[in-house]
Amino acid sequence: MSGPTGAPGQPATTEYDVVVVGARCAGxxxxxxxxxxxxxxxxxxxxxxxxxxxSSNILQADSLAFLNRLGVMERLRAAGVTTMSHVDMRLEGFRCREAFPQEPGDVGGAACVRREVLDPVLVDAARASGAEVRLGTRVVGVIREGGRVTGVRAVAGGVEARLRARLVVGADGRNSKVAEACGSRMYHVSPGERSYYWTYFEGADTGPRPTFVFHRWGDRHMLGGPADNGLYIVGVSPQRHERESFRADLDGSLRAHALRCAPIAEALAGATRASRIYGIRRFFGYFREAAGAGWVLLGDAGHFKDPAGGRGIGDAFHQAERLADAVGDAIGSGVRLDRAVTEFGRWRDRTYAEYYGLAADLGVAGPIAGVVPRVVRALHARGRVDGVLNLLSHRASVLEVLTPARVLGATGGQLLGAPGRRRAALGELRRLATTELRRRNAMRRPVFQSGLAPRPVLQDTSEPELSR
Structure with a gap:
């Protein structure tokens, strides 16, 4: 880092290779x-x-392995983090209880880590690694020279400073100020169809095997599992006809909803709620233009999808690791750096396009496509359900699991059935094919939308914070 400079009366300027805006899990x-x-x-x-x-606070196996490589897993364990070894998954009428698949280097199948536990550990890791972390610092604009972003203007304690850098990274979330200042446009915008609420309980009975519960049937969507410091997360998504009752009686509605899921009801027998209830509704999924001359977006600043898949944190880690390699190899040349962040953006869109669709399919109002549980049931019967579970950690692609042959095979019985079932099966196949073609076309020929992503509506109870 070069020391501060500047003419008398002008903001001091400090030189860096990279300025990252946002000090959460991505930044x-x-x-x-x-x-x-x-x-x-x-x-x-x-x-x-x-x-x-x-945040949903859910981390999958790949995220835990990354944290272990980063060298912070022991610190997180000391802060009260435990991992889950099994999953209890229900998709419509199919249900299974399985161990999470593990690969060399894995340290657990999943975990629920509240952000007040996770993020400070990551900030400390940044400091210990040699990054200069400035909290209480608000970025008010970017510096441009010759059409290139060359730094940011930031205010701390009422004093403005200029931080020059070869690259500015916007890791500042859905309503990214860096994206706004750099003119990044959204595309493939997709309104969320559901609302989500979650909270934490203490005194839950988690049983002999720490298990992540993921149940999706009819218009219901629920999750549960052990969290850090002995807490137990419960997440629910109301049915359409329940949305107003949830707003009127959030606590009672959430409890009644959760108790309809047998493994969660068993865990909560004798438990008491230990935190406020958090919620998100009327949100939008999107991609933003990822990069330009001297700037790049990371995490939710550049891409956000339906929370049904619980991949926000994992995607932030995945992108950060990829971007660090790209930037580290190209930082000495502006031309190479611009090429590297542009290619990062292309990689991001290629990598996350199908998972964006998967999250939307899981988050659809009403039941999920009937062919999905039929394919999963068939894979489970052949001892190959690990591929489905690897979808949660992005270690398998959607098209590797829901192959055309498997989809047709799972639909074959419907096509040979009564005329009504045959028509329904054919209609479902047409809808799936039409949706897939529309999504692929949207990524190939994006329709841009100016401005920031619509701000989601957040809701929590008005009671004081109860969690420890």
Missing amino acids: ATLGALLARRGLRVAVLDQATEIRSTL
Whole structure:
């Protein structure tokens, strides 16, 4: 880092290789990875203290393995994090209880880690790696020279400073100020069809095997499982006709909904709620233009999808690792750096397009497509359900699991049935094919939308915070 300079009366200027805006799971992680490569990195966040933020808090096997590679898993365990070894999955009439598949280097199948536990550990990792972390620092604009972004203007304690950098990274979430300042446009915007609520209980009976519960049947969607520090997360998504009752009586509605899921009801017998109830509704999924001359977007700043898949944190880690490699190899040349972040954007869109569709399919109002549980049932019968479970950790692609042959095979019985069942099966196949073609065309020929993503409506109870 070069020391501050500036003419009298002008904001001081400090030089870096990379300025990262946002010190949460995307930004702090990238800061740590870049600093370990020897780069001069500043990580900025307007929060004066890293606390809880809107998040499903679910981490899959690949995320836990990444945290282990980052060297923070023991610190997280010391902070009360436990991992889950099994999954209890229900899709419509099919239900199975299985061990999470594990690969070399894995340290668990899944975990629920509240962001007030996870994010400070990542911030400390960034600092320990050599990044300069500045909390209480609000970015108010970017610096441009000759059409290129060359830094940011930031205010801390009422004093403005200029931070120059070869690259500015926007890791500042759905309503990214960096995206706005750089003129990044959204595309493939997809309105969410459901609302989601979650909270934590203490005193839950988690049984002999820590198990992640994921049940989706009819118009119901629920999850549950052990969280950090002995807590138990419960997440529910109301049916359409229940949405108004949820707003009127959030606590009673959430409890009644959760108790309709047998494994969650068993875990909660004798448990008491230990936190406020969090919620998100009227949200939008989107992609944003990922990069330009001197800037790039990371995590939710550049891409957000339906929370049904619980992949926000995992995707942030996945992207940070990829971007750190790209930037670290190209930081010495503006041309190579621009080429690297442009290719990062192409990789992001290729990688997440089908998972974006999968999350939307899981988050559809009403039941999921009937062919999905039929394919999963058939795979389970052949001892091959690991591929389905690997979808949750993005270690298998949708088309590797829901192959055309498997879809047709799972539909064959319907096609040979009564005329009504045959018509329904053919209609479902047509809808699936039409949706897939529409999604592929949307990614190949994006329709851009100016402005920020619509801000989601957040809801929580008005009672004081109960969690420890």
